[in-house]
Amino acid sequence: MSIKASTREEAFRFLDRKKVLKENREYSERAGYPTYFPYGDSSIDYRVTDLGCRIEVVRDGEAQNIWILDEEPKSVTMTIGLIETKKVLSSITINEVKELTYENVVGFVYEALDDGKPGIIYHIKDGTTVSFHVNEIAYTLMK
Incomplete structure (x- = not known):
């Protein structure tokens, strides 16, 4: 299944309805991409990574991508x-x-x-x- 969003903001509105996702700077620096956890707590098994052309969501070890349509991926x-x-x-x-x-x-x-x-x-x-x-x-x- 492929999930698509018109913009990055739309994807984050969908993922963070309760406004609890916070960037974990230490994790982001190690990963090389902005990475968000509920309340910024990396011990919670729910991670959202902004990879530019897509948002990767990992929950309970399962990964799903939300592809951003309005942004031309750098190739x-x-x-x-x-x-x-x-x-x-x-x-x-x-x-x-x-x-x-x-x-x-x-x-x-x-x-x-x-x-x-x-x-x-x-x-x-x-x-x-x-x-x-x-x-x-x-x-x-x-x-």
Whole structure:
């Protein structure tokens, strides 16, 4: 399910009807994005993160996004170095890095993939995503 809002303010009005969400500055500095908790208390299992083109809401470990429609997401080109294991002899394998480039990337998140293992999901401007397990990624470059 995809939730959309016309503006960031509209999304926050919907999320914070009782006006209890407060930014936790220490958490925000570590995350790199403004992050809000009820009363600013990060021990409460409810977090709202302003990621620019979307608002991420995490409650009871479940994440949901509210996409902001009126703001054009800033997009970048990302080059992802994927580790490939190749067998060169029956008892010898080597790791090589293969580069994949994606245009119009508007963001990425670190979370468990469908198989439960940690991964990174890259969000593309057209609404599609691409994901990789973290142990497959050698590096990520942004341009």
